[in-house]
Amino acid sequence: MSKTWKICCVAAAIALAFIILVMILFIPAKGPYDDTDCWNQFEDFDISSLDTVEVTGEEFKILQLTDLHYWMPHKAKATDNVVKTLVEQNQPDMIVITGDSVFGPANLVYVPHIIDLMESFEIPWAIVYGNHDSEGKADKFWMGEKYEEAEHCLYHNGPYNIGGTGNYVVNLTKDGEPFYSLVMMDSNMYMEYDGKQEYACFELGQVSWYEYMITNLQANGYDKSMMFFHIPLVEYGVAYDEWEKGGFDESTGFGEKREEECNSPCNTGMFGMIKKLGSTTHTFCGHDHVNNYSVEYDGVVLSYGLKSSSQFYHDDDMIGGTLITIDAERNVEIEHKYIEA
Numbered sequence: 001m002s003k004t005w006k007i008c009c010v011a012a013a014i015a016l017a018f019i020i021l022v023m024i025l026f027i028p029a030k031g032p033y034d035d036t037d038c039w040n041q042f043e044d045f046d047i048s049s050l051d052t053v054e055v056t057g058e059e060f061k062i063l064q065l066t067d068l069h070y071w072m073p074h075k076a077k078a079t080d081n082v083v084k085t086l087v088e089q090n091q092p093d094m095i096v097i098t099g100d101s102v103f104g105p106a107n108l109v110y111v112p113h114i115i116d117l118m119e120s121f122e123i124p125w126a127i128v129y130g131n132h133d134s135e136g137k138a139d140k141f142w143m144g145e146k147y148e149e150a151e152h153c154l155y156h157n158g159p160y161n162i163g164g165t166g167n168y169v170v171n172l173t174k175d176g177e178p179f180y181s182l183v184m185m186d187s188n189m190y191m192e193y194d195g196k197q198e199y200a201c202f203e204l205g206q207v208s209w210y211e212y213m214i215t216n217l218q219a220n221g222y223d224k225s226m227m228f229f230h231i232p233l234v235e236y237g238v239a240y241d242e243w244e245k246g247g248f249d250e251s252t253g254f255g256e257k258r259e260e261e262c263n264s265p266c267n268t269g270m271f272g273m274i275k276k277l278g279s280t281t282h283t284f285c286g287h288d289h290v291n292n293y294s295v296e297y298d299g300v301v302l303s304y305g306l307k308s309s310s311q312f313y314h315d316d317d318m319i320g321g322t323l324i325t326i327d328a329e330r331n332v333e334i335e336h337k338y339i340e341a
């Protein structure tokens with residue numbers, strides 16, 4: 001082979017590798033969506049369209065994981081181990097992941113990784129998006145298709161026209177009777193506010209959809225619900241301040257605030273709707289990696305989950321998962337389970 005031919009071959013190989021790298025890093029992976037899946041508030045409510053999980057034991061244990069932030073290859077195994085240890089030690093009946101599961105261009109790689117990990121436990125699991133999940137190559141519909149295909153995953157894209165992706169409800173039954181509803185919602189990503197980028201809030205369509213779902217669930221015997229989403233409501237900070245003013249009364253809260261709440265500057269009235277309908281007893285979010293407080297405010301418990309990995313900013317002594325136990329009388333206990341990452 002002549003020297004010139006060799007140089008040409010090497011140059012072609014480098015060019016090909018560069019093109020593949022650009023494709024991997026920058027060409028978006030868009031998933032399919034059904035733009036006819038529109039919510040219409042005047043349509044009849046079909047409870048049979050919602051997934052149901054039967055409570056078989058005396059209590060139902062939900063493990064909340066949040067802000068796994070899979071993106072650094074050398075930390076993936078340690079993150080897997082945190083999750084595996086939490087599941088092994090707490091034997092949950094279900095897992096709910098409240099957003100920022102993946103981060104950056106690597107979402108294309110780590111969404112299938114998370115699915116494999118979750119499916120290995122062979123229990124129902126649900127997931128909502130955070131502000132970071134879809135910042136990489138894969139959009140929410142690409143990830144949504146993968147989650148919807150996973151055997152034990154309860155995720156649904158939800159209605160196309162209310163705001164966000166992945167708004168859906170999972171009902172819990174006990175002896176076939178309504179027990180609790182779990183409302184999963186996409187708290188969206190960012191918005192323009194006063195010339196700056198700020199965190200988003202629920203869209204008005206999502207608040208209306210929540211009202212429609214809860215009102216109809218109540219009419220079908222589901223009188224209690226809890227919500228899972230990523231970005232805290234504005235009321236979290238208000239609740240903490242009141243708790244602090246009251247001397248951190250242990251009967252109404254626990255946990256710590258180590259950073260200012262990074263909520264949206266806007267409030268579209270989700271908490272007001274929660275109060276009006278009287279169904280949602282607890283809300284669980286993530287987002288602020290070093291806040292883990294859980295405080296009762298105006299009759300509703302507003303709770304942070306414990307950050308579940310050492311990827312992205314974190315405090316080493318604030319890593320683990322949050323165990324939510326609903327007993328047969330539907331009392332709810334919340335415990336943070338700490339793991340050394």
Ligand SMILES: [Fe+2]
Pocket residue numbers: 067069100130132287288289
């Ligand atoms: Fe996060």
